[in-house]
Amino acid sequence: MNTSTLEAVSRRKPLEDPLAYLPCSSILHVKRGEAIYDRDKARAGIYMVIAGKVKVSRMTDEGRPVLIDIYQADEFFGEASLINLSPGVDSAVALETTSVMTWASEDIERLAAERPKLAIALVQLVVGRSVDFARRVESLAFDSIEHRLAHALVRFSERFGAPAENGFAEMMALTHESLSQYVATSREVITHHMNRFRSMGFLTYSRRHTSVNAAAIKDWMKQEPVALKNAA
Amino acid sequence: MNTSTLEAVSRRKPLEDPLAYLPCSSILHVKRGEAIYDRDKARAGIYMVIAGKVKVSRMTDEGRPVLIDIYQADEFFGEASLINLSPGVDSAVALETTSVMTWASEDIERLAAERPKLAIALVQLVVGRSVDFARRVESLAFDSIEHRLAHALVRFSERFGAPAENGFAEMMALTHESLSQYVATSREVITHHMNRFRSMGFLTYSRRHTSVNAAAIKDWMKQEPVALKNAA
Numbered sequence: 001m002n003t004s005t006l007e008a009v010s011r012r013k014p015l016e017d018p019l020a021y022l023p024c025s026s027i028l029h030v031k032r033g034e035a036i037y038d039r040d041k042a043r044a045g046i047y048m049v050i051a052g053k054v055k056v057s058r059m060t061d062e063g064r065p066v067l068i069d070i071y072q073a074d075e076f077f078g079e080a081s082l083i084n085l086s087p088g089v090d091s092a093v094a095l096e097t098t099s100v101m102t103w104a105s106e107d108i109e110r111l112a113a114e115r116p117k118l119a120i121a122l123v124q125l126v127v128g129r130s131v132d133f134a135r136r137v138e139s140l141a142f143d144s145i146e147h148r149l150a151h152a153l154v155r156f157s158e159r160f161g162a163p164a165e166n167g168f169a170e171m172m173a174l175t176h177e178s179l180s181q182y183v184a185t186s187r188e189v190i191t192h193h194m195n196r197f198r199s200m201g202f203l204t205y206s207r208r209h210t211s212v213n214a215a216a217i218k219d220w221m222k223q224e225p226v227a228l229k230n231a232a
Numbered sequence: 233m234n235t236s237t238l239e240a241v242s243r244r245k246p247l248e249d250p251l252a253y254l255p256c257s258s259i260l261h262v263k264r265g266e267a268i269y270d271r272d273k274a275r276a277g278i279y280m281v282i283a284g285k286v287k288v289s290r291m292t293d294e295g296r297p298v299l300i301d302i303y304q305a306d307e308f309f310g311e312a313s314l315i316n317l318s319p320g321v322d323s324a325v326a327l328e329t330t331s332v333m334t335w336a337s338e339d340i341e342r343l344a345a346e347r348p349k350l351a352i353a354l355v356q357l358v359v360g361r362s363v364d365f366a367r368r369v370e371s372l373a374f375d376s377i378e379h380r381l382a383h384a385l386v387r388f389s390e391r392f393g394a395p396a397e398n399g400f401a402e403m404m405a406l407t408h409e410s411l412s413q414y415v416a417t418s419r420e421v422i423t424h425h426m427n428r429f430r431s432m433g434f435l436t437y438s439r440r441h442t443s444v445n446a447a448a449i450k451d452w453m454k455q456e457p458v459a460l461k462n463a464a
Contacts, residue, residue, distance in 0.1 A: 060370045062374070066373060066374075079355075080363055083247060083356050083363070090366075112348055112355070113348035113352070116344055122355045123314055123344075127315045127358050128315050129362050130362045131312055133365035133366065133368075134298070134300060137298060137372060138298050140369060141372055141416030142292060142294065142416065
């Protein structure tokens with residue numbers, strides 16, 4: 001996969017925004033590291049981040065966590081509650097001091113019946129996520145770990161980064177553990193590649209932030225032949 | 233991943249069925265091997281299979297196809313048209329003589345506004361697909377190729393198989409090429425593992441059908457330690 005040629009989106013009209021059709025609801029404040037839902041704490045419905053960041057993971061049957069995504073202000077998570085999946089399979093944890101707004105799935109269904117554009121907006125939101133998942137399946141299927149990490153860094157910096165000097169975008173610290181759960185490898189392997197990327201000038205990081213030069217990473221991905229993982 | 237302990241679904245009430253809220257629409261008949269949409273033929277909207285089977289794939293930027301899924305009667309595909317993705321990234325091809333019903337995405341939006349339960353049904357459908365994708369991301373991340381193939385055979389036989397003798401379920405022929413595009417490996421590797429599974433009594437196959445003993449495969453997966461792929 002080549003992020004520089006991500007499929008073009010030709011929109012006949014702008015997508016609907018669920019936020020435009022949802023009334024205010026109760027707000028939950030959570031501290032850094034605190035679970036919003038997990039094995040022991042049931043999902044209350046659909047959530048939207050008001051402020052802060054939330055990490056959503058799924059646990060495999062062998063007990064290995066897979067990072068689904070990180071969500072920021074105005075983004076939704078917990079949509080699986082709309083199909084009444086039993087709790088415990090996925091969890092949402094605040095990465096920093098976070099506030100979220102919650103709507104029970106019964107309320108969402110009632111509201112969608114009253115405001116059909118809300119339903120369309122939700123359909124579009126979830127379709128967008130499955131397109132994202134399909135890309136990730138491709139990347140896991142065919143990219144080397146190094147390329148998967150490069151894709152992850154570009155994607156997170158485009159989602160969360162604020163422009164900084166010299167083409168870098170600065171975002172919250174991405175721990176090597178979170179990256180390993182996204183890229184699906186061990187933390188040690190992530191640390192090895194992150195050190196290499198740092199020495200190549202693609203990123204700088206500390207406990208407080210991660211800065212990524214996405215353009216430089218994309219150039220490198222274009223030049224570097226993609227390892228034919230799993231091909232033989 | 234262990235298919236025998238797939239996450240339990242505790243439903244407060246049955247999911248909505250989009251079919252119950254969609255009026256009849258135009259029907260398209262396609263021959264085996266013919267494209268319903270692809271790079272050269274635009275998606276007409278959302279499709280539902282009336283009879284036959286349809287294989288939906290995505291092409292990676294390097295030109296390698298990934299099989300997204302195979303759809304059968306009463307199942308929907310082409311939902312990406314709801315977010316107006318440009319054509320060419322995914323394609324749908326009839327695996328046998330097939331009839332599909334089509335609704336333009338503008339019509340779906342209008343219908344959903346008139347029949348809110350249709351919108352809820354579509355949301356639930358798409359949420360279900362993204363949960364499926366999340367499981368596949370897990371499997372690609374952590375399972376060996378052999379286990380990924382075993383999961384794929386169990387899943388396809390549960391979706392398409394009709395009960396046959398001795399615990400086998402018989403379905404359409406799954407080509408090694410399709411399996412390689414689902415499991416994400418080469419056809420040669422699939423052939424190697426299929427021969428091995430056949431000699432272990434897990435399956436029989438010909439040009440016309442594939443028969444799978446899903447219970448035997450699940451037992452074997454339980455005993456066989458999962459290779460810690462990508463773990464070091």
